[in-house]
Amino acid sequence: MTDDLIELNRPPLVPRTHPFSDFVIAQGPLRSRLTEMDGLRKIELGAADLHLRGRIQAIEDGLFMGVAPIAGELLVGTMPYSRKTPLGGKIRNGLTGQYVNMARKAGGSLTIGGDCFGMVPLFLWRGEAGALLSSQLHLIAIALNAAGLPVRVDLSSMIGAWFVDNSLAIQQSTRAALIEGAEMIRADEEVVISKDGLHLHASEPQTHEPVTRDEYKDLIKVGAQEIRDNLSAVVNSGRHTVATLTGGRDSRMIFAGLVSLGLEREVAFSTRDIDDGDMQIATGLVSRYGGAFEAQRVPYSTLPVDPRRSFDRHRSTFFGAYHDYKGVGGAAVDDKHTIALIGGCGEVYRGFLSRRYDADLVARPFSRENFEALVAGHASWKKFFPEEAGDLWREALFETMAGLPGETLADRLEEHYFHFRNRLHFGASSTAAHPGRLPVNPLMSPTLKTLAARVPASVRASGAIVFDVTRELDETVAYLPYAKSGPEAFSAHGFHTPSRYDGAPPSLEPDLDLWQAAARKRSGLRLNKPPYRSREAYNAAMTAALFERLADDARVGPFVTPKLQRRFSWLQRDKKKFRTVWLSRLASAHDVLSYN
Template sequence: MGIFLVRSSLTPFDKNQQEKLIRSGKQTIHIQSQSDNSYFLANQKIALFHFATDNYFYSTKDQIYVNQSESKIISVTIIQGYCWSSTTIGSTGKILTAFDIYLLLSKNNFDAEKVRDLLAGEYAIIHASDDGNVIAFNDRLSIEHIYYSKNKNISSITNRIALLPHIDDQYEYNLEAMLALPVVGYMLGEDTYIKGISRLAQGAVIKLQNGDLKVNENKDWIYQNAPSKSEVKNPEVFNSIVEQGINECLANIKAIFSSADNIPLALTGGKDSRLILALALQAGLRDKLRLFTNGIEEHPDVIVAKKLANHLKLPHTTNKPGRFREPTLAAEELLRRLATHVFQNDGMFGAWDLKQGKQCVKGLVLAGFIGEVFKGYLKKPFNYPTMPNPEQMISAHGPFDPLGILKEDIRRKISTKVLNRMENYLGLGSEFNDIPDLYYIKERIPNWLGTARRKDADSNQVVMPINSTGLIRLAFALNAPQRQQELIHFAMLRRLEPSLLEIPFAQQTWHRGLTAYGASNSIFKDPIPAPKNLPQHGSWQHTINKNPKFRAAIFEILADYTQSPLWELIDRQKTLNTIKTVGFNMPQMISAFGLMTIFFKVHNIKIPQKALFANSSGFKTEDSVIIKDVKSGKLFNFNQDKKNRLTEKIDSNIKPIIVARKAMALIPGGENTGELSFEGFVDSENSNFIPGWVWCLDFPFMQLTVEVLENGKIIDRIVAGQFRGDLKKAGKGNGHHAFRYDTKGKPVESLRFRVMDTAFELKKSGGRK
């Protein structure tokens, strides 16, 4: 894992000044670096900085190569992410280091497009030469991000946006771009949260010469060297391309596991993990496979995974979740995580799953997300004879502005932006019915999957064995109904491991349309359903609907900033009313956490907590950050591995990170969100199943999380969400506030029930109340 920054100026940099700036800027990176390097080239007109940590594939030395003759530096090459040869033919089956990339660039006359054709993986590559030339490019899907800007006489290229506004005060927030997080859940296009800083588009290359930065775009990369829609109607052509795609995937597998003794492979109930399993078997890795699934025994993913393992006679492990069936976080803890998320994810990714790293480790995780590119983004049949309406098209998959808080003029602007983006998708051989799937690959892949990868890479190297340019191009040579039928998945499994076609899936099955391509009726099995009331989501979702203290806290934060510039774009009163009165469904939860992300970012409600190394690594974990309380103006030293984290500092020659008072309070202990009113009872007479109910008068729509205590110790958590008509009739919220707890033989008198994150205990009644 590495963070790089290249600055190019028309005039020489002051070396001492730049190094002082970067010492200050280093505070803004979200990882603790093991290796810090700075280089000055082209008569000090190019300044290059690199901060790196070891990861699963690379040591810090592997991520950078310095070509020098005696004491003179000729060039510097950096790789972030991972890459290898894109085909099995001629593949060494090993990860390519920065030195290997330098050799490839040299052999190909530093032509980034030619080199990119030779690579597979997720990577960002930058090469700076002493002659004043810099080139930068990334994987075609732009999963590894590169950002660039030209400010005054300085051009900058980096993969950590926060570095730029910290060392240069000339930047301002791009509020309209940031609103994409609550509107659709991720950024749109190549905009970032800072005006003048852009993400490198898919297929593009940066060329910087003597301070002049240019971006060579290639919006048609999907259709270049790709078969036409008419050509793939020929079964021989189609099968030949599938075979090439399989070879690309096998090259991925070979490189990923070339030196692994054991291969942990997560199985789910879907098609992507099954396809990865088939590829691993084809690659001869059967004896190294260690299959596992996360979940409870009743979960359909676990049931399907066990069927697969039994069929193949392979061992399988089920990793069961923690003891609490309904995980809900305390308000203070969730606020702290949210503020840390905003810092670590650079404000570019909504906190819908709270991606943040506590430690830098060297793990490996296989993922199949790219398989969605081969499928249909919209699952229901559709036909677009003309350009689709952007809001309607997005809403067919996930709501557009699910909270309904945008002001009308900004809603029109964002819709127009998406429409312009969609018109730009149309290229060689594309048609209107390709727009939904082009939207997925052009918007969701880089801005959702790619941005999330910024944090995934801290704790684990996430790899996608089925990431194949050839298969992506084949997907868009097919028509929309063929993608919806998941023809590529079917064809690959039929070729690799046909017996796996007949094992059922979790909550899905094969499309009947595949009979036209030779599918046997025996593969159309009923899906394994999810049991009723099976928890489907993580702790954060339960918290926003089941912990009124957290709702009260975010309501207070939004209400306190009466002059926030965001209120010029979103309806303040409607936003506050929605937070106060609405129980959120999934899209609304995603939108709410997107809103909190941008709100926290704009108002500096962030905790600059880095992902640190474990003490067992032998590396010193202490990494202090100088922060400034925006309200008092005082400086503090944020000692990240100390229990007493904040110590006041008199002065500093390092530019501090500005932090709001609300975040400062979360570091040592959190804020008091005020008292809430509750009412609730449990029936003490029934010894087998204890009925009860509880509701919050301040948030009457919420279904509360209740802790069960035995002798003062929490033994379980339940949700008071069952409906009772008598409660509704009595005016107790919406009536969905009851529960029935199985004591499992425990004596009733030893149990107490308390609303989580509060001191409120339910009273015991002599009978039903």
């Protein structure tokens, strides 16, 4: 391990790939302080300036970047891919997709928002000098530095990631971002910039009014149709489409949607054993309904990629907002014509965070007292930090959850999942996880999001919504075997409608030869990962260097205790995943400090 390989560098800005671009919007007095900035060109937009690198779609009343199924077509980046009809005037905030929309209004004002699930998270910095808005927190640090303004670590956000070692904090867990003065705006908010200043506007709060049995059935039908519309726009776009298929519930919804449209033979499937039996079930589904597994040559970069370059890419892309670092060392050759259908958003409909806590506890109303009972379960970490760390984390998390809708702790936890983990894991992270391909979440449905908030927590946690949508799409597909819980678990609730398959589900015959034959045809170059030992050595050396650097900082140093360092040594030995999670957490704090 050479010294230059573990140098504590400031990571370079990693450009986003089509159909996303690097951008930061400046408002207020600091506009005059930002001229040339890291290769971004300046575009005046009336009440604000757009600093942009890459392309952006000019539409009837504004600018657009990303991907969206609109009016039966797939809009990708700079044009509707099928090129059938103009889409001007049909694009607005709050549709399905993964995009940012900048709409110009009368009087020179600008409204910036995105899709209904906020799958391109936006970060907003506000101060006396004005405001900055970007989908990349790293660009906000660069802009502040270019304007001669300080870039400081937000301690509450930092501790929000350090204090808890579970899925609540693998990504940003508080509204405050890692840069002091910056925040990640909610999925239901949009930014309005005018001559009067900058304001955040939120849509109507999510209702949690209990749903009736008839309403449940109607909303299931509407949600299923929204998924069909998403799938139809993607598959009929003419692009090569690959869908992940496992034994799980979310990929089954996608498969059922394809079957209901008669499009299962128009996509290629990919699979792997996430859980026992995934490959058997996936091959059984393809054998029964037709279709094929991905057999195209998959070109990969042949350039050697060292661990530092790999980690620098992660650091720049997320800059403290997401810490599930995979340690991948190569990248696929850009393949702009392939779409990857992924199962993101399914957990929004069946619950995620609330299922990790005691059911009786999360059923309580949201209050300060009940919140304290909830976070008391994380008290084991108190001994690794000074007392003020726990206070910082609790106050920041309580303020974040208090700003979310919902009557119970379970409601607030699932809203937290929706506004944080779902957007960063299946949104921002998905483009990094599928290099060179365009990931699309076809399960995105505003109707099902509302339904999930209106059913009892026990119904949501049972997976009933996901199962009933799958059943609405294709009943037989819904009742075929799953890798884990079967239909009997999903249908044991008061909204269930009897089926001919209740108690006698259809069977499935695996055909592993289908997968193996496709695998033999895929003869592209292998992903060029650094050797495992090289990555492990780099991670260990980098971690030691980061602890030393952070311990010397006047503000961060008090939180880098010897007990924490010993705790990390234990995590390195016993919890492999958290080796790289903690590496990301430490590096992100360093990266903010590097601008001081």
